[in-house]
Amino acid sequence: MTIDLPTPARPLKIGTRGSPLALAQAHETRDRLARAFDLPPDAFEVCVIQTTGDRVQDRPLKELGGKGLFTREIEAAMLTGQIDIAVHSMKDMPVLQPEGLVLDCYLPREDPRDAFVSNLHAALADIPEGATVGTSSLRRRAQLLVRRPDLTVVEFRGNVQTRLRKLSEGVACATFLAMAGLNRLGRPEVARGALDPADMLPAVAQGAIGIERRADDSRTAAMLDAIHDQRTGEQLAAERAFLAALDGSCETPIAGLAERNGTTLRLRGEILRPDGTESLSDDQSAPVEDGAELGRAMAAALLERAGPGFFDFRT
């Protein structure tokens, strides 16, 4: 099939949020497409779109409520044809896309692990009794409190710069970021180290970039096919099936990581009470092609063990 490729006069429009990380991800997508089709950079146009999640900086995201806080405006622009594709951090993406949009192209996954960040301590185990750590992630908060109920956890929003400033101001003695984000920003040195998934299992799809398009746009589908990473697709099939079967939103502490070893896919999954008083986890393997089924089965088994009300806040 011959593809009607974009040109500088008719560029492919790439929608993205405006944060430094989002822009780095959009540029990586543009560069991969340009290389795959031998196109000049100006055959693409990067279009920055502000989302509700970007606009509201002063409140925890969970108070804003609703799904797709970082995606709604971008998806609307795609449906009206203002942009052709949207580049997303897959860990922020709901498991279902709006009618008319498809999300099935993934770039090669970066390091999925969480980074330990602190000026005072070299590793998580060195944090003293009763210390204060910063994170706005329900998952990281619950995972920390399960292992270290002595710690106090405070809200920590904002970009990498903001969080590092809060650390130097002494608001908290440590925080956690995705290794992937630091690597893509060219700031790997910010991490004192990467946390072993056995100690802190990452969020579902952490480190993966997904590219969304209109369902009826076959030219774009053909272009994205050339840069899709199958291995990442296999991992995310299992992790996102796990998340979907748990009905995961940003309000439920859920972690999941799939890793391929030969023809086998190993899936580790964890659900936690939001207050960090209990964690349930599982670790199973299956043939790679059965990843989605593995994810669904693990979710069902964990929900069974959890019983009703597991995700409710105990106030």
Ligand SMILES: NCc1[nH]cc(CCC(=O)O)c1CC(=O)O
């Ligand atoms: N929730 C925000 C978010 N979404 C994606 C990343 C990092 C990059 C990635 O996981 O791909 C981050 C920041 C963080 O957790 O440090």
